[in-house]
Amino acid sequence: MQEAFTNNLNPTPVTDQLVARCKKGDVRAFRELYDAYSTAMYNICLRMTGNVTDAEDILQEAFIQVYNNIGRLAQAGSVTAWIKRIVVNQCLSHLRRKKVYFEEVEQVEVEEEDAVDEEGFTWTVSAVRDAIQALPSGYKTVLNLYLFEEYSHKEIAGMLDISESTVKTQYMRAKERVRQMVKRQN
Known part of the structure; x- marks a missing residue:
């Protein structure tokens, strides 16, 4: 199964082969993965925090998690959802640290x-x-x-x-x- 996700800045598609290279520790492959997803994931961070500095920090933390845990990714075809989930969880952790209040x-x-x-x-x-x-x-x-x-x-x-x-x-x-x-x- 292949997933073709690209952003406007980098036409490199994210494929099973790219993810396999990342799992083997290929730093260039990880850079390609980062380039393919960083813009979209940054936008999620910015929407959720409303703060450029926080969004940049969260994005960096999220991609460190992606790098450290890429071996746990079961299917390369689910890489988009997997990275997005990591980014959203990082945003939520950040908001919890800032004590965001939800009215019951x-x-x-x-x-x-x-x-x-x-x-x-x-x-x-x-x-x-x-x-x-x-x-x-x-x-x-x-x-x-x-x-x-x-x-x-x-x-x-x-x-x-x-x-x-x-x-x-x-x-x-x-x-x-x-x-x-x-x-x-x-």
Whole structure:
């Protein structure tokens, strides 16, 4: 099974042969693997932390883990998911060290928010990106994991060691806050 993942900066496809070379300790092969994935994985780090320095540090730590554990990778065809999981776990560890707080559903009173009339204002990429970055860390983490990394609510709950209903509530509130912030910018 072959997987052809490339980024715009490096057209080298990630293949079974490349992964096999990495498993044998070929440093050049690992550099090719890094070049193929680093941009996409950096973007995950940046989305989850919102901080360039933290994203760079997390990326470096994640690829050290990839290098040290490449021999454990069962199938080369799953390398993308495997590296992404390492990166996401590094991001979550970083957020835990920063004591990101997730409100449990039972801890908060649900307040009725005004409905957002989306007609008459423009959704721009920069407005949405800025709104997501302005979210509290807990909301931002759940929103990123669900929307961009495509994890299920159940998977996110397991990753963050919180209830699935808390994940759903955090996601719902994050979406609403983004809508409100974009509306205010218009």
